[in-house]
Amino acid sequence: MAEEENQFEEFDQIDFLRDRHVRFFQRTLQVLPERYASLETTRLTIIFFALSGLDVLDALDVIEKNIMIEWIYSLQVLPTEDQSNLSRCGFRGSSHIGIPYSTKGPGVLHPYDSGHVAMTYTGLCSLLILGDDLSRVNKQACLAGLKALQLEDGSFYAVPEGSENDIRFIYCAASICYMLDDWSGIDIQKAIEYIRGSLSYDNGFGQGAGRESHGGWTYCAIASLCLMGRLEEALSQRELDRIRRWCIMRQQTGFHGRPNKPVDTCYSFWVGATLELLDVFQYTNFEKNRSFILSTQDRLVGGFAKWPDSHPDALHAYLGLCGLSLIGEPSLRKVHPALNITQRAFQHLQHLQQTWRGSAGSCSRQH
Amino acid sequence: MSLQETHASQSMFLLDTHCQRKEGILDEEALQVTQQLLSSNPDFATLWNYRREILMHLETVKEKDEVQKIYEAELAFLESCLKLNPKSYGSWHHRCWVSARLPRPDWSRELSLCDRCLSLDDRNFHCWDYRRMVVKVSGVPVAQELGFTDRLIGSNFSNYSSWHYRSTLLPLLHPESPESPSPSHEPPQPSPSHSPQTQSHRVCEEQLLKEYELVQNAFFTDPNDQSAWFYYRWLLGRAEREEMISCVYVSRDEERVAVAFSRPVNAQSVSLLLVLDGQPQKVEWKSVHPRFKHSPVCICDLPPGTISDITNEHNLTVHWTEKYTHRDCALYTGRTESWCRDSATDQELFRSELSVEKTSVLQSELQSCNQLLELEPLNKWCLLTIVLLMRALDPLGYEKETLAHFQTLKEVDPMRSAYYSDLCSKFIIENTVLKMEYAEVRVFSITDKNLTTLCHLDQLLLVTHINLSSNQLQQLPPQFAMLQCLEVLEVDNNRIENLEGVYHLPKLEEVLLKNNKISALADLQPLASCPKLRRLDLRGNPVTQAANIESELTALLPSVTDLLL
Numbered sequence: 061m062a063e064e065e066n067q068f069e070e071f072d073q074i075d076f077l078r079d080r081h082v083r084f085f086q087r088t089l090q091v092l093p094e095r096y097a098s099l100e101t102t103r104l105t106i107i108f109f110a111l112s113g114l115d116v117l118d119a120l121d122v123i124e125k126n127i128m129i130e131w132i133y134s135l136q137v138l139p140t141e142d143q144s145n146l147s148r149c150g151f152r153g154s155s156h157i158g159i160p161y162s163t164k165g166p167g168v169l170h171p172y173d174s175g176h177v178a179m180t181y182t183g184l185c186s187l188l189i190l191g192d193d194l195s196r197v198n199k200q201a202c203l204a205g206l207k208a209l210q211l212e213d214g215s216f217y218a219v220p221e222g223s224e225n226d227i228r229f230i231y232c233a234a235s236i237c238y239m240l241d242d243w244s245g246i247d248i249q250k251a252i253e254y255i256r257g258s259l260s261y262d263n264g265f266g267q268g269a270g271r272e273s274h275g276g277w278t279y280c281a282i283a284s285l286c287l288m289g290r291l292e293e294a295l296s297q298r299e300l301d302r303i304r305r306w307c308i309m310r311q312q313t314g315f316h317g318r319p320n321k322p323v324d325t326c327y328s329f330w331v332g333a334t335l336e337l338l339d340v341f342q343y344t345n346f347e348k349n350r351s352f353i354l355s356t357q358d359r360l361v362g363g364f365a366k367w368p369d370s371h372p373d374a375l376h377a378y379l380g381l382c383g384l385s386l387i388g389e390p391s392l393r394k395v396h397p398a399l400n401i402t403q404r405a406f407q408h409l410q411h412l413q414q415t416w417r418g419s420a421g422s423c424s425r426q427h
Numbered sequence: 428m429s430l431q432e433t434h435a436s437q438s439m440f441l442l443d444t445h446c447q448r449k450e451g452i453l454d455e456e457a458l459q460v461t462q463q464l465l466s467s468n469p470d471f472a473t474l475w476n477y478r479r480e481i482l483m484h485l486e487t488v489k490e491k492d493e494v495q496k497i498y499e500a501e502l503a504f505l506e507s508c509l510k511l512n513p514k515s516y517g518s519w520h521h522r523c524w525v526s527a528r529l530p531r532p533d534w535s536r537e538l539s540l541c542d543r544c545l546s547l548d549d550r551n552f553h554c555w556d557y558r559r560m561v562v563k564v565s566g567v568p569v570a571q572e573l574g575f576t577d578r579l580i581g582s583n584f585s586n587y588s589s590w591h592y593r594s595t596l597l598p599l600l601h602p603e604s605p606e607s608p609s610p611s612h613e614p615p616q617p618s619p620s621h622s623p624q625t626q627s628h629r630v631c632e633e634q635l636l637k638e639y640e641l642v643q644n645a646f647f648t649d650p651n652d653q654s655a656w657f658y659y660r661w662l663l664g665r666a667e668r669e670e671m672i673s674c675v676y677v678s679r680d681e682e683r684v685a686v687a688f689s690r691p692v693n694a695q696s697v698s699l700l701l702v703l704d705g706q707p708q709k710v711e712w713k714s715v716h717p718r719f720k721h722s723p724v725c726i727c728d729l730p731p732g733t734i735s736d737i738t739n740e741h742n743l744t745v746h747w748t749e750k751y752t753h754r755d756c757a758l759y760t761g762r763t764e765s766w767c768r769d770s771a772t773d774q775e776l777f778r779s780e781l782s783v784e785k786t787s788v789l790q791s792e793l794q795s796c797n798q799l800l801e802l803e804p805l806n807k808w809c810l811l812t813i814v815l816l817m818r819a820l821d822p823l824g825y826e827k828e829t830l831a832h833f834q835t836l837k838e839v840d841p842m843r844s845a846y847y848s849d850l851c852s853k854f855i856i857e858n859t860v861l862k863m864e865y866a867e868v869r870v871f872s873i874t875d876k877n878l879t880t881l882c883h884l885d886q887l888l889l890v891t892h893i894n895l896s897s898n899q900l901q902q903l904p905p906q907f908a909m910l911q912c913l914e915v916l917e918v919d920n921n922r923i924e925n926l927e928g929v930y931h932l933p934k935l936e937e938v939l940l941k942n943n944k945i946s947a948l949a950d951l952q953p954l955a956s957c958p959k960l961r962r963l964d965l966r967g968n969p970v971t972q973a974a975n976i977e978s979e980l981t982a983l984l985p986s987v988t989d990l991l992l
Contacts, residue, residue, distance in 0.1 A: 098468040157473065172473050221476045224520045261594040261661040270559060272552050272591045292721045296690055308846050309653070319587050319653045321550065343846035 074354040076384070078391060080362030081377065082119045085110040088374050089123060103154035104135060108182035109378035111189045115402045116381045116393050125190045130163055132186055137175045138167035139201045147208035148220050149201035150175015151183035165198070175205045177218050181232040184239045189405045193412055199240050206233055206245035214247065214254030215268065226267040227258055231280035235399060238287045241413045252294045255281045259295075263302035264318075275310055275317035278303070279330040283398040286337050304340050307331055311344050314352030314383075324366045325356045325376045328383025333397035336386060346387040353380050454481050462504060469508050469515040479524060491530050498529045506540065513544060519553045523560055534565035549579070550588050559592075569600045584645040587654040594661060601634035630662070636788070638662050643795055646808070650799060656808040663792070663815065672754040674768035674888055675745050676911065679737060679758070681933045682729040684710075685911045686745050686754075687768070687888050694725045700746040701727065703734075715908035716930050723885035724909040737761060764912075770864045771857075771886055789820055805839040818854065823865075826858055852878050860886045869912070874898070884909045891934075896920050901944075903928040918943070919964075924950060931956045941991075942967035948979050955983055962989040 088110040092099075099106055111128070114120050135151045145167060155161065157173050180202055187194055209217045209229065216229035230251050237243045257269040258281060264273025265281040282303070285291040295303070310316055315327035328349055335341040355368045356376070363372030364380030382400070385392040393402040401409075458481055461474045482501070486494050502525055508518045526532055541558040544551060562572055573596050579589040630638070639662060645655035674687035684701065694714040701708045710727040714720055734741050740760045746753040756767040793816040800809050810832050817825035833851040837844040859873050860883060870892040878898035884906045887893070893910065894917040903918070907928025915937045916929065923943040929935070935957040945951065945968040954960055963984065965971055971992045973979075980990060 098470055101468075101471050101473070156471075172477065176472075219472065219476075223472055224516050260591065262591070262657040267552070267556070270595045271556060272588055274552070292691060293693070308843060311842060318550065319657065320585060340846065340849075343843065343849060345842040348842060 074351070074357070076354065076389065076391075077357060077359060077362065078117060080359070081381065082114065082117055082122060082362070084358075084362030084372065084377055085113045085117075085119075085374075086122055088377075089128075100156050101153045102176075102179070103156075104132070104151065104179045104186070105153070105182045106374050107132070108186045108189075109374040111186050112401055112405075113374075113378040113381055115189050115405060116378075116385055116395060118391070118393055120189070129187060129190050129192050132183055132190075133163040133196050134161050135179065135183060136163075136197065137173060137201075137205070138165040138198055140169050141166045145169055146201055146204040148174040149198065149205035150177065150180035151202075152176060153179045163196070174220050175202070177206065177209055177216060177229045177232040177236070180206070181235050184236060185399075185401050185405070188239065188409050188412075189401060191408060194240075197240075199242065202236065203240065203242055203245035206236055209233070210247060210250070212250075213257075214250030214252070227255065227265065227277050227280045227284075228267070230254065231284045234284040234287045238399065239409060241416060243288075248288055248290070251284070252288070252290060255284060256294060259299070259303075262319075263299070263306040265303075272318065273306065275307075275315065275327045275331040275334070278307065279334045282334045282337050283400075286398040291337075300338060304335070304338050307335050307338070308340065308343060311349065313348045315349070322367065323352055325353055325364050325383065326366065326379040328353050329379040329386065329395075329400075332383055332386045333395075333400070336397040341386065350384065350387055350389070353383050356380065454485065457481055465517075466508060466511070469512050469518045472517055475517050475521045479521070482525075482528075486528070495530045498525055501525050502529075509544070513548065513551055514553055516553070519557055523557065526561070527564070532565070534561055534567075537561045537565075538567075549583075549586055552588070555588055555592065569596050572596050573600060580641075580645070584648055585652040585654055587657075590654045590658045594658065597630050597634065597638070601631045635662060639792060647799060650803045650806045650809060653808060656812065659812065660815070663789075663812075663819075670747075670750050671752050671769075672745055672747055674766060675743065675754045675756040676764070676766040676768075676888060677734070677741075677743055677756055677758050678764045678912075678933070679734050680763060682731060682734055683726055683911070683933065684729065684743065684745070685724060685726045685888060687724050687885055687909075688747070689723075691721045691723045692725065693721055695720070697725065698748040699725070700748055702744040702746065703729070704742055708733075715911070716905035716928065718927070719905035719908065722906070722909070724888060724911070726911065734758060737763065766889060768889075771860050772864055776857075776886070786820065789816055792816055793820065804835075807836055807840045810836050810839070818857075822854070822858055823861055829854060848877070849880065852876070852880065853882055856881070856883055863890075870894075881907070888912065891915070893917065896939075901925065905930070908932065915939075926950060926953050929953045929957065933958065935960055937962040939964045940968065941965075944968065945970045948973065948976070948983065951980070951983060958986065960984060960986055963987050964991040966991050 088106060092106075096106075107128075111120070111123075114123065132151075135154065137145075137149050137152055139146055139149060149167070152159075152173065153176055157170065159168060159170055159173055162168075184194070184197065187197070205220070206216075208220050210233070211217065211225055214230070215225040215227065216233050217223050217225050218229055230246075233246050234251070237245050254268070255265070258265045258267065258271070258277065260266050260271070260273040262273055264275070265278040266272050266274060267277050271277075282291070285294050292300075309319075310327065310331045312323050314323040314325060315331040316323045317327045317330065332341060332344070332349070335344060353364065356365045356370070356372075357363075357380070358365060358372040361372060363374070363377035365372045366376050381392060382395045385395045386397070393404055395401070396403055396406040399406060399409075458478065461478050464471060465474055465478075482497065485497060489497070502522070505518055505522045505525065508515065509522075512518065526537060538558070538561060541554055541561065544554040545558075548554075561567075573593065576589045576593040576596065579586050580593070583589075639659075642655050642659045642662065646652070646659065649655075668689060671689050672686055673689050674685075676685040676687075677683070678685075686699070694712045697712065699712055701710055708729065710729065712725045712727045714722045715724055715726060716722075738760055741758040743756045743758065744753055745756075754767055756765055758765040793813065796809055796813045796816065800806070800813060803809060814829055814832050814836075817829055822829075830851065833847055833854075836847045840847070855873060855876055855878070859871060863869070863871055869890050871887055871890045872892075872894040874894060875897040878895065878900060881895075881900070881904070887910050889912050890910055891912050892915045893913060896917055896919040898921050900918065900921040900923055902923060902925035904925070905928050908930045910932065912934055913932050914934050916935065917937075917939045919939055919941040921943050923940060924945060926945070929938065930953045936959050938954065938960065939962075941964050945965065947970060950970065954963070963980075965980075970976060977990070977992060980987070984990075
């Protein structure tokens, strides 16, 4: 199938409808239509998209931060009195299991309640975005819960009772350790081996060994290595150059995630941020990228969709904004390409970590 | 939360409370309820786990035949889930689990499920991953799977996922034989871990030739589909070269030893042993710049007086103990410096993108690609592959054609023209290194070539004179400090604002920086670390307009006697 390079018209002056997007995220935080019910178990990730999206838009003032912070803390799976559930701690996606609402410990033991690595990751990010100081996060419990999720081959489960395991959850784990400034939750060497083993013949990364390369998994691989501070140790210059080449070739107008697939707004971030981390984002074509992202903008309800003339959703709305931020869209805050939060939220994190280190004395950071 | 979900969680709460008291009695109900819910929301992971618990419990209380029936019903249920949502992680994961527990699995049924699923969406990676698992567990011969990819590719060359699958199968069936030129002579190292790029995944030559034919059919049929081109590139590629010390350099004046490696190392942790005249030396290895810790060049200083007497001959050996390799260097009487190295040419450094196969094979591939180029002069994949082949065969001989092809590439794929410019700069630098070596001189010169970045600086360890005038360089980064032998630096007419890498260069005497963008005294700080600097040309830089600049510079750089402002 030939490349569809002329698939989309050239848009000259598309306006970026900031206010619509603010409203879109506000609505996301209030009520969602019924067809979103299946996302209930992962609600915290949707909250993260909305909060971080508002942050990128510099519009966090439209929400009540304290209420949100309380709600997020209510999702923390805390240790029980006898600490018997440490390996199950972290954050849950929502209240769907039916645990009674509580923002403080001790935790309640329930056979089906546990943290989920992606929820712990987005939970911590969300708290940072809201300006919280993470003082109510039980860091040791989170890290114990994280450690319990890593397999022999270096990859991670999402939940302690088992699930699929792959590179996505390594990224979540690395982000968690980076934010908590404590790498005891992850065996870095094994994680690096799994990542290296996921490098495919065409120099993209698959979800695991032998699996097809994909823009999302390539982001997880490179961002994880950057967060661990091991990018140049884990990959040779030659390999990095080849990976750059695979990634650069993903741009058609916007970006696609795999060869011979249609372009999709979210890859403007997944691949764009990867290229930024590899120092070659400036070699992409900003204009075509921008035109495509804006062609998926919903002029009525706000947000962005994966393709033009499709329904917008929280994920694509957020990542579309991040994609625009990478190319320097004015009025958007800059995004930290590895951690996927704004530079502003990242600076808040750095400040917090300084105070932690000041009081702790010793430093366990990987850099 | 929707009404459905509320019902679910309430039921579960009730159910497991019950289960705690009366095991097994409410399992049927639990299976029914969870089945209803999972049909509409297969991503409710906890419910799948709950089902697995129930099923495992049933295994312990039911007869084997009943268990078989239960699991087959489970597979049927899963099939309906997958029809609705073929990309649900939860469903595929559960199917994997069920298949593994079925007393009498029917693997051909699973394979046919995969076939049906792939016929609807041949890029569904969940399905491909599942198929790989089935193949592995059921012991389907690799040759049979290879035949499967033959059929898929034969009916549609553009099937990227099939080519990918083939890349994983081929090395299993036709591995590179142990006798073929293999870079590593030692037993396999435990790390770094394998990827398809590394040696053990390569394919034997006979099979490679057959694959070339298959791939050429593909890209001649549809030159614009990238699937075949990526696969072709992999076929032509080769393993990483062996790890070794590429150069040892020693200088009497500074009593310094510089070591260059085939890959970056961490000076603090690399296991090196320096032996001088048969005696191990206790030295501290460091990187050339504090901000450049993972570097292909390390240096160490010998205790004063060790080698300073020019009437003495010395023999040095540097051992890279963890790699079981070393390099010797003899420092003769009357000589102030010495080195021992493999040149870039010897190492086939810039050609090692491609396989070590016979030149005739590569020539023939180049011919085929050139034929295609005649038919499709604007095809970027073809152009890129031709450039690759030419650099493998004769980088200097094909230099003119390579530059012309890059020009064409920028025209046919303008979206990536900045990337091609960068790639082209890299090749120009590589060719300049090769020319320098052929001429056996230590002078490196690239002027007026629009260079924006520098690379391969580790190849310039021995260079005494460098001329980068009239380019687009903005900085001389920390990596530049690898030029330990540099005496003269000419970088006029660029955009330099950062001189970080001009750092502790012990032999540097002249720095020519006319018409650049040095704007503050602080930018020149690194130069103060170069003890022999005597001539500095700063004309045409904003910094010359600063007040008292001359006296400030004299204070900062007292050794400079020849200052041009």
